[in-house]
Amino acid sequence: MTNMLSLRDFYGKTLVELGRSNKDVVALDCDLSGSTRTSMFAKEFPDRFFNMGVAEQDMMGTAAGLAAGGKIPFASTFAIFATGRAWEQIRQSIAYPDANVKIVASHGGITVGQDGPSHQAGEDISLMRSIPGMTVIVPADAHEAADAVRWAASHVGPVYIRLTRDKFPVVYDEKKTFAVGKSTSLKKGKDLTFVACGMLTYVALEAEKMLANDGISAGVIDMASIKPLDEQAVLDAAVETGAIVTAEEHSIIGGLGSAVAETVSEKHPVPVIRAGIPDTYLSSGTPEELMEAAHLTPKGLADCARRALALKKKK
Amino acid sequence: MKKTDNVSELAEIARQIRINVLKMIHLAASGHPGGSLSAVEILVSLYFSKMNHSPSHSKTDKRDKFVLSKGHGAPVLYSVLAKCGYFPEEELWTLRKFNSTLSGHPYAPSTPGVEITTGSLGQGLSQANGLALAGRLNKDDSIVYCLMGDGETQEGQIWEAAMTASHYKLGTMVAFIDNNELQIDGFVRDIMGIEPIAKKWEAFGWHVQEIDGHDFGAISSAIEKAKAEKERPSLIKCRTVKGKGVSFMENLAKWHGTAPNADELKKALAELGVA
Incomplete structure (x- = not known):
């Protein structure tokens, strides 16, 4: 039986670890914190978590402002809304000024399933890849996702990490080191x-x-x-x-x-x-x-x- | 740089700022004079009287911050920053030129003193909120100022950000609307009405004042009242005149985004006391 692990669970746990080791790490979400797992961070660091309501454009702008104020914001929602609804905010307020914002989107791709095409993000990689200065990461499994999140926190500059709703079969046994620009x-x-x-x-x-x-x-x-x-x-x-x-x-x-x-x-x-x-x-x-x-x-x-x-x- | 509360000294600075705004837009042969001239007194009051800021402050120092959400007003911001000593005045004459440090709209990485990158309307208030939230986490109660255009508030993101500032009780937020009643295509009321401005912002949970945006005394006392409000974000709705200070530019949408030619510049500067 293949070992199945959830990328977003690993994101949530890793974000909490990062929050413990660096007080400048903050998180934002658009009313989907239970789904994206930023709720784990919210529970441990309520003062450093900002639920922005159903307002993705404002979330990206607020994250950019927090970054300008010296914070390391992780902004999360579903991939379709993060990259589609707020594309221009990501382009103008985050990537153009090289703001240190990490966008970690869950529910990428079609394995969102039953919610239908309105929620299936098939364009997010394309949308993010075309923005100058954006790093785009699509981890193969939960272990790689966790290390990509750790890497993003240590990197100065905008990063997009795409996660999915469903658990994935693991590709890597335990730990996997993510290296940007390396396969x-x-x-x-x-x-x-x-x-x-x-x-x-x-x-x-x-x-x-x-x-x-x-x-x-x-x-x-x-x-x-x-x-x-x-x-x-x-x-x-x-x-x-x-x-x-x-x-x-x-x-x-x-x-x-x-x-x-x-x-x-x-x-x-x-x-x-x-x-x-x-x-x-x-x-x-x-x-x-x-x-x-x-x-x-x-x-x-x-x-x-x-x-x-x-x-x-x-x- | 010297700070002052003296109204006639501030008026003299404003006159010089207007001269530089017109000269730089003329030399660039493009840019936005109307909405730069309407905001001169607001920015002069902030940078020469009200704000705790200094060109020698580092990026990590506690300081008040200003966000020009109506980024097309870049010429007035650049003129003010140069006069404060953030960069040499000669750089103003490179506005909009290839590889200039002064981009057509504010770009924080290249221009000393510009805190936040703007230009696409509707995005500055969210970023100002982020600065205020970061300040709260840093136990820094410096004020975050944000200037919006009136036409700009047609953007939905402004109202998302208005909710956020109120929800998070951002008492350090002091926002202005440069209510010159004109946008590119004509009068705001004809293009897409935004009234009642004050009632809308009050309904969104803001402390609202309405003033004459060219009256230094009124701007000063409104800022003091706004700073005294610790629980709610503050909005100062400034009645202004687009193209203020140049008779043939005043209240004409045409001067939203048209550069004065050599004759027009000469006429305008003469009105501002340049021989």
Whole structure:
């Protein structure tokens, strides 16, 4: 049985630890503190927690002001509202003046499930990645999420960390050190490489096993640091395996797939197949149904791998 | 820099600030004279009389802070900061030029004395609230001043921030509305009415005063009353004249964002006593 852990639980616990070691760490939320787990911080540090009500734009602005006043604010809500409703506040009040604000959003992607497309964030990575000066992190599991949160607190400047509602299978046994701009090679391959983020890292590892049964050797890279991207690792994969499949719980437009394709096409063109949420609104449903609909399953990724290999042969 | 409560000294500083505002916008060949001129007395009162601030204060020192939420008023802020000694006056003539330290709208990382980056309307009050909350955590009861435009209060975020300041009982918050009644497309009342301003802010839990925004005595006493209010944020609604001090600019929306040409500058400066 795979060990399943909640990224947002680990965020909540880590934020409390950071609060204990640094009195300048503060937290803000928009009426979703129970869901994002900032409620754990609120309970221990009520004076350093600010519930802003259902007002994401004001939350981002207030966080920027707190940062200007020397604090290290962690602002949390669902990914769709954090990045969509308040995009311009993040751009103008946070990223442009390089405010030391950490945006940690939960409920990214389609595994939000039953709430439906209104709550499914498939554009957040794209929205954050296009902002100059923003660091964008999508951790592969709870351990990596915890260390990314610790790293964010120690880094001076704006950071976006994307978490999800559902528990993820762990990729890392216990502790995982997050390094910005660096990826983690989980499996070396010969025929192609999966470059994945978030839960798709685990799915890519499962796909790798399926492909191995058919004699196809796939590498797997955990690209939690989407911006800055570990370009060297992407280029090494392009050179060494000659084909790449990106995998993310995000639109095929603008996210990890785009970042990888941009790098590969400019520096070492090889086939890149993007597995992700199709350019449409899906539906309500269970996370499993939605991931199946988006083909974000081991079989779906294995199919993408075969398409990449076919393109590679044609070359 | 010398601080003063003397009204005729403040009026003389205001005259010099207006001259520099017009010169810098003329040299930039773009910018916002109307809403800069309407706010001159408010900023002169703050920086030369009321605020605890100094160019020698470091970023970590206790000090009053000013947020220009109506960021297009950058020329008046820059003129005041230069006169206070935050940077040399010559830099004013680089306004809006490529790689100038004086961006078209306030940008804190490049301009000494600018506390908060603004320009996109509606975002300054939230940031001012954040400064006030940080001050509370730091046991620093310095005042946070914030100047909004009247048209700017059409932004929904202003009202989110108005709720926040009230909910968190930010008694150190003193906000102004530069109520010159004009916005780019015309009169505020015709574009999107915002009245009754005072009743709205009172309903949001603010301590509200209404004054003549060009009267130094009125500005001074309103600030004192606002500072004495410790439980509620304070709003000072300032009746002002857009383009104040230049007869042909006054009360015309056209001068919201038009730079004076050489002839217009000469006429305007003559009205301000420049031979």
